Amino acid sequence: MKEAFCGDGGTWRFPASQPLQLDSGGQLAPLEVAYRTYGKLNTDKSNAVLVCHALTGDQHCAGEHPVSGKPGWWNRLIGPGLPLDPARHFIICSNVIGGCMGSTGPASINPETGQAYGLSFPVITIADMVRAQAMLVEALGVETLFAVVGGSMGGMQVLQWAADYPEKIFSAVIIASAARHSAQNIAFHEVGRQAVMADPDWRGGSYALHGVRPEKGLAVARMAAHITYLSEPALQRKFGRELQRDGLSWGFDADFQVESYLRHQGASFVDRFDANSYLYITRAMDYFDLAQGHGGILAEAFKRARNVRFCVLSFTTDWLYPTAENRHIVRALNAAGARASFVEIESDKGHDAFLLDEPVMNAALSGFMASADQARGIS
Known part of the structure; x- marks a missing residue:
């Protein structure tokens, strides 16, 4: 067995x-x-x-x-x-x-x-x-x-x-x-695709030829998508408005735990997924x-x-x-x-x-x- x-x-x-x-x-x-x-x-x-x-x-x-x-x-x-x-x-x-x-x-x-x-x-x-x-x-x-x-x-x-x-x-x-x-889901996918394509390292989809990857754009796409996989009760239960550290940074670091969580999700995703695959598979879902x-x-x-x-x-x-x-x-x-x-x-x-x-x-x-x-x- x-x-x-x-x-x-x-x-x-x-x-x-x-x-x-x-x-x-x-x-x-x-x-x-x-x-x-x-x-x-x-x-x-x-x-x-x-x-x-x-x-x-x-x-x-x-x-x-x-x-x-x-x-x-x-x-x-x-x-x-x-x-x-x-x-x-x-x-x-x-x-x-x-x-x-x-x-x-x-x-x-x-x-x-x-x-x-x-x-x-x-x-x-x-x-x-x-x-x-x-x-x-x-x-x-x-x-x-x-x-x-x-x-x-x-x-x-x-x-x-x-x-x-x-x-x-x-x-x-x-x-x-x-x-x-749905139209809403198509809209979310389009935001993700545009994030990938706006990354300078996307290179019109030919990033492999240049030895680079559009990691920042793909990470943002994953962050946006991940929000749709959760619910407000789940986000509130897991994170609420809890801070990452004592006090505010008064800047744009990840002050809140939910921000840190999403950044982690984006960063870990780019290690295992191809940016162009993300474009093609989301498009297949949109056409469904x-x-x-x-x-x-x-x-x-x-x-x-x-x-x-x-x-x-x-x-x-x-x-x-x-x-x-x-x-x-x-x-x-x-x-x-x-x-x-x-x-x-x-x-x-x-x-x-x-x-x-x-x-x-x-x-x-x-x-x-x-x-x-x-x-x-x-x-």
Whole structure:
């Protein structure tokens, strides 16, 4: 069991003869998809679970992150005795295309030039990310997925799976997400992108050629975004107006603890994330509108997913993807005739609650997965 939990994985390389077709009309070839797995695929290949990560996540969802040395971002849900258990499930998590942890993205080498893509990398969508995942899943020998699970941008990918590949999934879990990006969220992303592009070291996206990185701009982008992941009660509980030191500086140092916290978040982020990846992935989220390709009617996107079991979870203080957005998904699923359970979880932790210790979320997911396990015959 311990060996299974440690995980396995690597990078799946698709040759130029297997290009990834993009919504923009272009394609990526050759294509690399970095991934990690936990547990083993059972004999009838019925226990595969795809975990989809959020904006700044990656394939290392459990165990120890090989780069940072920190625990995987969903260690609270993936592991022995947890809702996603490698003893029962074969868990797959891949770095999205456009990312910076091994999958093809703007920092990858463009085979036509021998240099990093930079802004020559094509604009991608959530649907493009899902197509790459589908290619990986098939390459791993999995014909159908027992479950697709994700929070935030990961939840968007789950919804896209349900719309595009309903015949390939048995169940789906969407946590703290939305079926389209709101104007407010697009606005926040634009502030972050402009912060990156205003950094002199961005160099029009070609910073790799000059041996520099737009660290200051990316740090500011992360600071602004991080505020949206929290809630006013959480900020008040954690920091209030507490000072960093005795007395005010009467200047622009980090007088308040919340200022120091945000600066730390920004500084630590630039060590593990690529600035251009941030631009591309936020743009993919902005473009996400699942109903748009179905006459503007979200229920139409799920009309082929009537046999999929859905679980939708939201949090009371999440103002980034509020409960109303999640209820909209549930109503559309019901209108399409799909089976959907919904839980709104009381929490003061804001959007980040889906990554934190939330016993009600754990219990809800455990109950849903146990019921799906039984229906699927997984023990």
